[in-house]
Structures are given as structure tokens and as C-alpha cells.
Amino acid sequence: MRIAELYTRDRPIFSFEFFPPRTPKGGESLLRTIKELARLRPGFVSVTCPLDKARRRDTFALVVRTKRDLGIESMAHVVTVDYSRSEMAEVLEGLRREGIENILALRGDLPEGADPDAPRDFRHGVDLVRFARDVGGLCIGGAAHPEMHPSSTDWQGEIRHAAEKVEAGCEFLVTQLFFDNADYFRYVERARSAGIEVPIVPGIMPVGSVPGIKRMANMNGNRIPAGFLAELEAAEGDDAAVHELGVRHATQQCEDLLARGVPGIHFYTLNRSPATREILSALRERLAIPD
Numbered sequence: 001m002r003i004a005e006l007y008t009r010d011r012p013i014f015s016f017e018f019f020p021p022r023t024p025k026g027g028e029s030l031l032r033t034i035k036e037l038a039r040l041r042p043g044f045v046s047v048t049c050p051l052d053k054a055r056r057r058d059t060f061a062l063v064v065r066t067k068r069d070l071g072i073e074s075m076a077h078v079v080t081v082d083y084s085r086s087e088m089a090e091v092l093e094g095l096r097r098e099g100i101e102n103i104l105a106l107r108g109d110l111p112e113g114a115d116p117d118a119p120r121d122f123r124h125g126v127d128l129v130r131f132a133r134d135v136g137g138l139c140i141g142g143a144a145h146p147e148m149h150p151s152s153t154d155w156q157g158e159i160r161h162a163a164e165k166v167e168a169g170c171e172f173l174v175t176q177l178f179f180d181n182a183d184y185f186r187y188v189e190r191a192r193s194a195g196i197e198v199p200i201v202p203g204i205m206p207v208g209s210v211p212g213i214k215r216m217a218n219m220n221g222n223r224i225p226a227g228f229l230a231e232l233e234a235a236e237g238d239d240a241a242v243h244e245l246g247v248r249h250a251t252q253q254c255e256d257l258l259a260r261g262v263p264g265i266h267f268y269t270l271n272r273s274p275a276t277r278e279i280l281s282a283l284r285e286r287l288a289i290p291d
Ligand SMILES: Cc1cc2nc3c(=O)[nH]c(=O)nc-3n(C[C@H](O)[C@H](O)[C@H](O)COP(=O)(O)OP(=O)(O)OC[C@H]3O[C@@H](n4cnc5c(N)ncnc54)[C@H](O)[C@@H]3O)c2cc1C
Pocket: 047, 048, 049, 050, 051, 077, 078, 079, 104, 105, 106, 107, 108, 109, 123, 124, 125, 126, 142, 143, 144, 145, 149, 150, 151, 152, 157, 158, 161, 174, 175, 176, 177, 203
């Protein structure tokens, strides 16, 4: 099923993101996690695409497996970095042949030290959106950055580039993680003012590790609200306390987002099930959301 159709339903769509494991043992453990989370009946799951080109086939294999063997609608993240147009055509046609109907079209980050001006077949996310649209048969999503992409210098450019992706055929946007809902709602307002009308799905990551989240926030330019950061730092070293704080903050974020009518929530699960399970159970109970 095309994911864009899911968002036309009159209820929030919950989706879970995983990354392809590096080892067979990790693969087995991930399948257990996915099966546990499948009981929560997600609208779909998605699998990230590593920068290491050789490992991308693991992404595509996992997406096919979740869809075919577990019967869950699945979306492959596809990054442009290091792919020629002919390789990309093979990737997209291969996915389609395996019955995959949904991709998240991403530029990806260049490896450290790479020359950003070196010639490449795809420069930006929008180039992949156009290419995938021409291949046909795929529902295409794209990334949105509520705190502005680290390489952007102004909001005008950031939103214009998001609008270009939508004009090119992107049917929904999923946001980068954020910890303050005000950033998401300001982004949505800017996007709507620029004529972007597709669903903008908030991406939520429950914090599970203090150094881990600081690293990630640094990479993506995310702001962690001062009060939450202070609580996390005070709990650092106590895994259970950090988990509890992460679940509490993410649950509060989700409650507010859902009360204000978001089309769904995309959970960055980091391949673990407990936090997402706890958040979703609390939300379903408190907001009386049907299974
Ligand atoms: C939901 C989500 C999932 C992700 N999954 C993955 C994943 O699986 N694998 C992975 O490696 N990374 C992933 N990322 C990270 C993503 O690849 C990086 O954030 C990347 O740096 C930007 O990708 P993009 O598709 O937003 O790029 P773009 O849309 O190309 O935007 C990147 C920058 O270029 C600017 N820009 C865009 N178009 C133009 C243009 N025509 N001219 C000039 N400037 C332009 C934008 O304003 C922005 O500053 C994900 C991000 C999100 C939000």
C-alpha cells in the first residue's frame, strides 16, 4: 500500500524506523524487536540506508523481509551518495520487483573529507525524487528539518528546497528528530505558508543514552531544551533513570503533537522495542486511540 494513502485515514499513523544490523546475530535480534513492535500494529516500518554502499543491500533485503514475511507495510530509505543513475535505476527497479511500493528519497551525508563540489549524478534529495518519479510505481517521501538542515543558512532556502521536493513528486515529509514541539509547529507553519500541503510527519526519538543523544544532536543541529538536558545529565550513568526520562519526555511530546492533529508519529526506535512500546501504550490509553 502507498504510504501517502495511509495518511488520508482519519486516525494517526504510527511508524517505526530501524537500521540494518551489522551481524547475523544483530539481524536475529532485530527481527525479534520488529515482531514485538508489530503487535502494536504500526502503519508501516522503515529501514535506514547506510552510507557504506556495500551494506545498502542489507537495507533492501530487510525491507523486503518485513513486508513479505511479516506482512507489515515497509519503506526503504534510499540515499543518493555514491550511486550513478544506472545503479539507482537498478536499486529502484529491484525494490519494485520485490513488491516494495514506498521509498524515502534522501540525499544522505557525504563521507568526511569528500569534495562537496565533485561531479555526482545526484546532488540533492530532489534529484532522487525526480528520478524515482520517472521510474514510476513508487510512493515517494522525503526528509524535513524542523531545526533547519545544518548546511542551510536561512529559512527561505530551506523551505524553498522542501517545496521543490514536493513539486517534484514527494507525497509526504518525515522530520528529523526534535525535542521541542514548538520547532515542529513553526516548521509546519512556514511550510504551509510556502504552499506545501503534504503531510509533515514528526519524527520522535526517545532518549536512551546521554552521550548517544548528545552526539546525534550535535550532528543534526538539534537543541535539547535546557531543563530536559539538565535532568538527563543528572541521571547519566543510571540506565533505568535515563530510559524513564527519555520515555517521559517523548510521551509528553507525542501527546501534545497528537492533540494538535499531526498525521502520525514516526519513531526512531534505534532497533529497540521497550521505549516505543511504553510510549505507544501510554498514548493509546490516555488518548483513547484505537489499535
Ligand atoms: C526522516 C529522515 C530519515 C533519514 N534517513 C537516513 C538514512 O537512511 N540514511 C542516511 O544516510 N541519512 C538519513 N537521513 C539524514 C539525511 O540523509 C541528511 O539529513 C542529509 O544531510 C540531508 O538529506 P536530505 O534528503 O534532506 O537532503 P536535501 O533535500 O538535498 O537537503 C540537504 C541540504 O541541501 C539544501 N538543498 C536542497 N536542495 C537544494 C538545491 N536544489 N540547491 C541548493 N541547495 C539545496 C537543503 O536546503 C539542505 O540544506 C535521514 C533524515 C531524516 C529527516
